[in-house]
Amino acid sequence: MTDAKTLIDETVKSNDVVLYMKGTKEMPQCGFSSRVAGVLNYMGVDYTDVNVLADDAIRQGIKDYSDWPTIPQLYVKGEFVGGCDIITEMTLSGELDTLFAENGVAFDKDAADKIREANA
């Protein structure tokens, strides 16, 4: 593996929830990254954010790692979960709650319900 892939592999396997995004969770630089970070922030999930704009090798490397052409990308317990469209769908369907619960990731269920109510 390249250095970037090795680093990514270590990052996603040593942190329960990792979001590769453009910008940071406090200051996203893209609407799609912002949407996913916003969901995780609102649900009170403790996650690691990696700003791909800060490192070109990671920006390309993460696409190769998952064989997925776009950013953001969410990982839970080392597994790639999806990008913005998939995370949005899983949030609204409740599948994201289930995924977090099954993996022992703490989150605010009431907040998740509020997101669903607001988008019903």
Add this chain to the structure above:
Amino acid sequence: MSVTEEIRTALEKAFSPSELEVVDDSERHRGHAGYQEGGESHFNVRIRSGAFAGQSRIARHRAVHAALGPDLVGRIHALSLDIGE
């Protein structure tokens, strides 16, 4: 052929969809990263096809990416996909 037509043609060929909408949403992203004059940078695709039966969300997205091909995917700044059976 416009990018919109390229997307439409590739998806029709790969999936024979029962429903297919390809919307150039670029104007809504004017001033954002990736916007280019003349549009054709941001797309919303809604596709329904029996070809996606039994596939996970990730598999469906991967199938669409593969059908479009790396060249076309590389030219699009943002692609929002709504995929179903």
